[in-house]
Amino acid sequence: MPNQRILILFAHPALEKSRVNRVLVRYVQDLPGITFHDLYEAYPGFDIDISFEQKLLAEHDIIVFQHPLFWYSTPAILKEWQDLVLEHGWAYGKEGDALRGKTMFNAISAGGGEAAYHRKGLNRFTVRELLVPIEQTARLCGIDYLPPFVVHGTHGMTTDAIHNHALDYKRLLEAFRDGRVDIEASRQHPRLNSRLDAILTE
């Protein structure tokens, strides 16, 4: 399906200190068909405007949580956002079908390499596994949850490497927008960017 509208919910409490996310943002924030929504910038006091957020969600087909992985989870404001915006009777429950049929994934930067996020690694779980709470949240809301886009090993990453990841991120989002992602194939991979070429169609 072409012309998919994408909403990036971005959360980074100290973007001025960020190396990876800053670049990722720069590549995608002005793309046509994509709404970039910076939560810490919009709500520095955490006073989330629920009806505005819900309206925004309703107007988009694909939702991306973009954030650094903090303690195997999202930064605080994204949790607050879930708690407040995904209301019973709107997002889930008997009457709650506002998000049904939408697609969602996380776009994450993680300090550790992929090897660290492994049964035998320091973190003992893959990123996909650690995101289970979000996956289940999406499931409960009737959202199709896809594997995450993960930039691993940001510690000590070279500028070139960062730009390559940013380019991948941009290609992925454009493909989603234009309906050129093989959704079923993408489910087979631990990360959307494990083998990007394999899931993008022409």
Add this chain to the structure above:
Amino acid sequence: MHGQEFFYQAFVYLTAAVVSVPIAKRLGLGSVLGYLVAGMVIGPFGIGLIGEEGQDVMHFAEFGVVMMLFLIGLELQPSRLWRLRGQLLGLGGLQVGLSTAAIAAVGLFCGLAWPAAVAVGMTLALSSTAFVLQILAEKNLGRTDAGQSAFSVLLFQDIAVIPMLALLPLLASGAVQHHGDGTGGHTTAEGVTWVAGLPGWAQTLVVLAVVAGIVLAGRFLARHVLRFIARTRLPEIFTAAALMLVIGVALLMNKIGLSPALGTFIAGVVLADNEYRHELESDIEPFKGLLLAVFFIAVGASIDFDLVLTNPGTIAGLVGMLFVVKFVILFILGRVFKMGMDQNLIFAFALAQGGEFAYVLFSFATQSGVISRETANPLIAVVAISMALTPVFMAVNEKILLPRIGTKEKVDRDPDEIAEENPVIIAGFGRFGNIVGRLLAAQEVKTTVLEYDSDHVEVLRRLGFKVYYGDASRYDLLCAAGAERARLIVLALDDDNKILEMVRTIQKHFPHLTIMARASDRPQAYELLDAGVTHVYRETFDTSLQMAVDTLRLVGARAYQAHRAAKYFRRHDEESVHELAEMRHDKKAYITAARKRIQDLEQTLLEEKQDKGESRDAGWDTDSLQEEFAKEV
């Protein structure tokens, strides 16, 4: 009373009060007893500083009772009065009826003719509104079960005086002979009424029309008139208007043959919902207090000790009988109306005396020839003595009886009535206080608002706020606004000195109140902290910070970083205000400390910005992690 003479009298009364009341209070006997003793001492039977004119003074000072009922009316919303109706008619009616019958029976037994016995019975059935309400208020019993019941009975008695005055001439026709005008229209102490010549139905019609007029004027006119007067911003004119209102209603009531006290009570009830109520209250209060004081002194001075000393046994016996008869009836009624033991004792002791209406009724009864002067005079002395003994009995009951036989029940306050007292008082509802008030209102926290700008009051009232007009720094207005029962007070006036003044008043009289104070600037914040206020809010501080945050954003800072910087700055600056407040009296230490503080702050903010030193947001920093990672690789 001419100039010099008047001042001499005033001086004697004031001196007597100022000397005796503090002593009485000290001894735990209450102000009323102090006034009475003062009256006895300066009266014709004491050192004789005042003579027989005491009686005239007493008539004049009775106006204090009228004012007192006006004030009580102001406190009593019509809905609450309506809830009292059962008590008023049931308890009040039974008390007057039974006491009249019982005392009349005693009179018959003592050899009075039946008309005279009935007249004496009616007269002595009445209790003293002035004494009872003053004592109950002083002991803070007004809102208890006993207080409410006593009030209902007194109110019924006030109403009952009217038919009694009408009945006395009729009794006379059945008695010895008929003096007076004999036209059927009754007279009051103050003179002939307008309705004297009219037939009964027309009198009733006039009375109803006048009362309806008062109600309508109070409901629809008073607000606008009072607002117009308040706009002059001259407190004395408002006071004059308040006095004019009370005196006017009292005169009008006289003219149509109703009790002035009842009339002003009705006027008070009608105005109870008015937003100028607190101001009216605090304007009338001092006059009421002084007049009642004079009244009590005059009662003390009027006790005819010659008469008492010639027949000490008779008088004592009569006083004793009056007390016993009234007390027993009151106590039984209290039982019937399901009062607890404590409350019932207070109720019965409070109302067991004769009242000030006895002076009017006895003099009217002697004029009409219902009773003879020889019967009336000792009874007048009995009434005065019984009033004088009331504070003594109340004190004995409180100090000796209640602790022994009382049921130890808590003096329960009706929760409904507490609910009417709002937990938060906001003083000053201008550009500062209104924001506090609006947020609290939005969160359904009930507030009482005091505001001095009458135009402002009007606008806010139209917007649906419960705003009262008045100078919030006045102790009496704070009392009227319910400071006794409120939990905290927000001082948001724009006058620093007034706020400091209020802080002292509140700390002295209402130490339980948490104070939240607005400060115009740092020095004022220091003053408030010095005064012991912990919740101090510099009025431009948060706005300046917000402006700085927005400025930072516009020059490119991340919103969250600016926000956190401001929060950090805020906490740091608040700490410094508290720290420097203690130090500022030592000039040198202050300057050093202040400099150090500013440097600290600059340093921290700078380090934070440049990512050096100890960052506050280290949790989001990956530098150390990256270093560690680099070593491992």
